[in-house]
Amino acid sequence: PVLILLGPPGAGKGTQARMLQKRYGLVQLSTGDLLRAAVAEGSEAGKAADKVMKSGGLVSDDIVIAILRDRLAAPDTAKGVILDGFPRTTVQAEALDDLLAESGQQIDAAISLEVDDEAMVHRIAGRYACAACGEGYHDSFKQPQVEGVCDVCGASNMKRRADDNAETVAERLAAYHRQTAPLITYYEKRGALQRIDAMGPIDEIATTVSRAVSKAT
Ligand code: AP5
Ligand code: ZN
Numbered sequence: 416p417v418l419i420l421l422g423p424p425g426a427g428k429g430t431q432a433r434m435l436q437k438r439y440g441l442v443q444l445s446t447g448d449l450l451r452a453a454v455a456e457g458s459e460a461g462k463a464a465d466k467v468m469k470s471g472g473l474v475s476d477d478i479v480i481a482i483l484r485d486r487l488a489a490p491d492t493a494k495g496v497i498l499d500g501f502p503r504t505t506v507q508a509e510a511l512d513d514l515l516a517e518s519g520q521q522i523d524a525a526i527s528l529e530v531d532d533e534a535m536v537h538r539i540a541g542r543y544a545c546a547a548c549g550e551g552y553h554d555s556f557k558q559p560q561v562e563g564v565c566d567v568c569g570a571s572n573m574k575r576r577a578d579d580n581a582e583t584v585a586e587r588l589a590a591y592h593r594q595t596a597p598l599i600t601y602y603e604k605r606g607a608l609q610r611i612d613a614m615g616p617i618d619e620i621a622t623t624v625s626r627a628v629s630k631a632t
């Protein structure tokens with residue numbers, strides 16, 4: 416299956432995508448993670464993306480679509496994918512339809528995580544993750560059992576993201592409303608949209624998301 420997670424920064428796309436990956440064996444494809452890897456590598460695409468990401472705007476469609484196309488071509492995606500943070504513009508949504516059509520696939524569901532902007536700033540400001548395995552944590556909502564030590568892999572190397580500061584977050588939210596929110600209507604029109612209230616506790620949302628996935632696949 417092919418699932419899309421839509422939602423503003425901090426809505427919990429990454430948190431829920433990792434849960435679906437564990438539960439259903441689907442592969443999480445986060446364009447944010449792929450872009451951060453390109454930045455770390457110092458590739459041409461990474462250099463161009465770095466500036467834009469620091470400002471909180473969206474990286475150009477050409478770069479993001481090329482990165483996603485490469486990743487979708489890898490054999491591990493055959494079992495199914497959860498797209499986390501892609502598509503983010505109408506151009507990307509149309510490119511995704513074309514890419515999937517090439518292999519006779521289509522989207523099974525677009526799950527929209529609906530949240531309040533105000534709460535998002537707090538979620539993002541408290542966020543950190545394990546540098547070794549990527550598991551996400553939060554200063555007030557999800558702390559590891561032993562401070563500084565990852566519950567999943569035992570590493571003790573936590574990191575925070577460069578774009579998780581108040582100014583950049585405000586711009587990321589604005590970019591979401593301007594460029595990405597129209598995709599909700601795009602998927603609603605074709606009957607693929609599932610709206611989920613994503614303001615509750617992580618586990619409750621995970622249950623609702625799982626139900627939506629079972630219904631769609
Ligand atoms: P990206 O990495 O995709 O970031 P984002 O969309 O801003 O989303 P986040 O990762 O901030 O949030 P999330 O929804 O995954 O929330 P999380 O689960 O971590 O993109 C970064 C940048 O890359 C963009 O700004 C853009 O420049 C570029 N980019 C990426 N894709 C692109 C594309 N397709 N086109 C163009 N540019 C692109 O949760 C947040 C925190 O809250 C965590 O600490 C978590 O533990 C906690 N939490 C989660 N759920 C709950 C809950 N229910 N209750 C309480 N706390 C919770
Ligand atoms: Zn870890």
